[in-house]
Amino acid sequence: MESLSNKKKVLVSKPLNFAERMYLPAIASGLTTTIGHFFKKPATVKYPEQEREFSINWRGMHSLKRDEQGRERCTACGLCALSCPAEAITMIAAERKNDEKHLYREEKYASVYEINMLRCIFCGLCEEACPKEAIYLDGPIVPADYLRKDFIYGKDKLVEAPLESVLEVK
Amino acid sequence: MEIDFVIEKFILVIALFAISLLIAMYSTYAERKVAAFLQDRLGPDRAGPFGILQPLADGVKMFMKEEIIPANANKWLFMVGPGLAMLCACIGTAVIPWGQDMMVGDRLVKLQVTDINVGLLYIFGVISLGVYGVMIGGWASNNKYSLLSAIRAASQNISYEIAMGLSIIALLLVTNSLSLREIVSQQHGFNWNVWYQPLGFLIFMVCAFAETNRAPFDLPECEAELNGGYHMEYSSMKLGFYLFAEYINMFVSSTVMAALYFGGYNYPGMDYMAGLLGPTWAPLFGTAIFFLKIFAFIFFFMWVRWTIPRFRYDQLMSLGWKGLIPLAIANIVITGIVIALTNNF
Numbered sequence: 001m002e003s004l005s006n007k008k009k010v011l012v013s014k015p016l017n018f019a020e021r022m023y024l025p026a027i028a029s030g031l032t033t034t035i036g037h038f039f040k041k042p043a044t045v046k047y048p049e050q051e052r053e054f055s056i057n058w059r060g061m062h063s064l065k066r067d068e069q070g071r072e073r074c075t076a077c078g079l080c081a082l083s084c085p086a087e088a089i090t091m092i093a094a095e096r097k098n099d100e101k102h103l104y105r106e107e108k109y110a111s112v113y114e115i116n117m118l119r120c121i122f123c124g125l126c127e128e129a130c131p132k133e134a135i136y137l138d139g140p141i142v143p144a145d146y147l148r149k150d151f152i153y154g155k156d157k158l159v160e161a162p163l164e165s166v167l168e169v170k
Numbered sequence: 171m172e173i174d175f176v177i178e179k180f181i182l183v184i185a186l187f188a189i190s191l192l193i194a195m196y197s198t199y200a201e202r203k204v205a206a207f208l209q210d211r212l213g214p215d216r217a218g219p220f221g222i223l224q225p226l227a228d229g230v231k232m233f234m235k236e237e238i239i240p241a242n243a244n245k246w247l248f249m250v251g252p253g254l255a256m257l258c259a260c261i262g263t264a265v266i267p268w269g270q271d272m273m274v275g276d277r278l279v280k281l282q283v284t285d286i287n288v289g290l291l292y293i294f295g296v297i298s299l300g301v302y303g304v305m306i307g308g309w310a311s312n313n314k315y316s317l318l319s320a321i322r323a324a325s326q327n328i329s330y331e332i333a334m335g336l337s338i339i340a341l342l343l344v345t346n347s348l349s350l351r352e353i354v355s356q357q358h359g360f361n362w363n364v365w366y367q368p369l370g371f372l373i374f375m376v377c378a379f380a381e382t383n384r385a386p387f388d389l390p391e392c393e394a395e396l397n398g399g400y401h402m403e404y405s406s407m408k409l410g411f412y413l414f415a416e417y418i419n420m421f422v423s424s425t426v427m428a429a430l431y432f433g434g435y436n437y438p439g440m441d442y443m444a445g446l447l448g449p450t451w452a453p454l455f456g457t458a459i460f461f462l463k464i465f466a467f468i469f470f471f472m473w474v475r476w477t478i479p480r481f482r483y484d485q486l487m488s489l490g491w492k493g494l495i496p497l498a499i500a501n502i503v504i505t506g507i508v509i510a511l512t513n514n515f
Binding site for chain 1: 210
């Protein structure tokens with residue numbers, strides 16, 4: 001029957017002709033191909049010293065953001081933990097004291113905020129769920145480690161550096 | 171026998187041994203680098219600048235590995251195998267003339283360990299012996315894959331030895347000598363044997379690939395079918411010896427090809443250089459040229475390995491028996507006719 005797609009090819013295995021049986025022409029053309037690659041620039045990125053640029057929609061390690069006055073934005077509403085399909089996020093909320101107004105933006109804040117990086121699938125749903133624009137997955141690759149407990153990242157690793165120290169560096 | 175003769179030969183033997191091992195060591199590094207460059211990669215570059223210490227790291231790794239002898243292996247033969255492979259690989263360089271006679275002070279030093287008058291046969295014998303290491307190792311492992319590999323190695327080596335021997339006969343018709351010293355010194359300047367024996371060289375080279383078990387004829391250690399073949403049961407430095415012997419064999423084969431067909435230490439303009447450099451340094455310069463040729467061949471071995479896929483076993487056999495042997499015989503006949511005609515007319 002006639003093929004409709006016209007893509008069908010009937011393969012016939014012919015015996016090799018003399019040049020093919022000699023192998024040498026094919027070997028010579030193969031050798032020229034490989035020697036061409038010898039002088040090409042290697043595609044290798046020497047990783048620890050040299051890092052490839054991330055794409056703009058890259059999702060890496062989480063960071064908890066501060067507002068323009070250097071106060072933590074997170075209000076411990078728990079929407080990120082609720083939206084997380086991997087159940088990687090936990091937190092404990094606390095009430096802000098009067099003398100802590102310069103530290104936390106809202107009256108409630110997260111005294112403990114933990115993300116288990118072994119559970120996290122970097123889907124970015126926490127980022128989407130957050131009403132306070134407090135969490136973003138804009139960090140680098142999460143580094144390797146030896147123990148499971150070391151993959152549970154607390155506020156010490158997640159919260160952005162304080163504003164003053166950022167200004168001092170600049 | 172004078173004492174200084176003994177000392178001279180002793181130094182030469184030690185130097186040759188050290189150079190063979192050093193070259194084999196850095197062939198492993200070069201192989202990985204060449205493979206990387208041919209595949210647009212960088213290759214090992216962590217140990218030392220450009221990864222230059224990589225062979226040392228590999229060696230230390232090999233020594234530190236656990237030594238395992240399988241319970242049902244023939245223990246004695248199992249241990250002899252790698253040693254034999256290594257021994258056969260190392261003794262091949264003894265008859266190679268590495269350079270012209272060199273003046274050291276007022277003493278004429280021959281840059282050759284021994285000039286036996288059947289040097290070519292010696293080389294040929296040593297290369298043939300090399301397969302015993304593989305066979306004994308494969309048999310003593312008491313493993314069917316190793317045994318299959320040993321059988322493959324034996325039949326492959328025997329098949330290709332015939333074509334190799336026949337191509338050498340055609341070369342002998344041209345050179346009229348079996349002494350390697352004689353053969354190399356005949357190729358003075360640019361009068362290389364490859365111009366007279368291009369087909370013979372091609373056959374010899376293909377057979378050298380097969381004899382050293384290098385790709386595309388590396389069927390004895392065919393990873394995909396035999397899980398590494400004859401050295402499957404080996405670990406630690408015994409495995410290291412087998413792998414190392416392969417690289418030394420490659421070095422010896424390259425040396426023999428460079429000496430027999432590409433003029434050894436001869437190069438165009440050598441008389442001019444001899445006048446320029448004097449009787450001490452000119453032979454050494456020739457030796458350096460010789461090593462350049464050897465390195466070029468080693469590079470070619472690697473280049474081919476990373477280009478051509480492995481032959482199927484029946485293709486290997488039909489190439490050897492139906493392709494190379496008739497070609498080699500035809501080469502002898504043609505060479506003989508041409509020599510008879512040029513001598514008589």
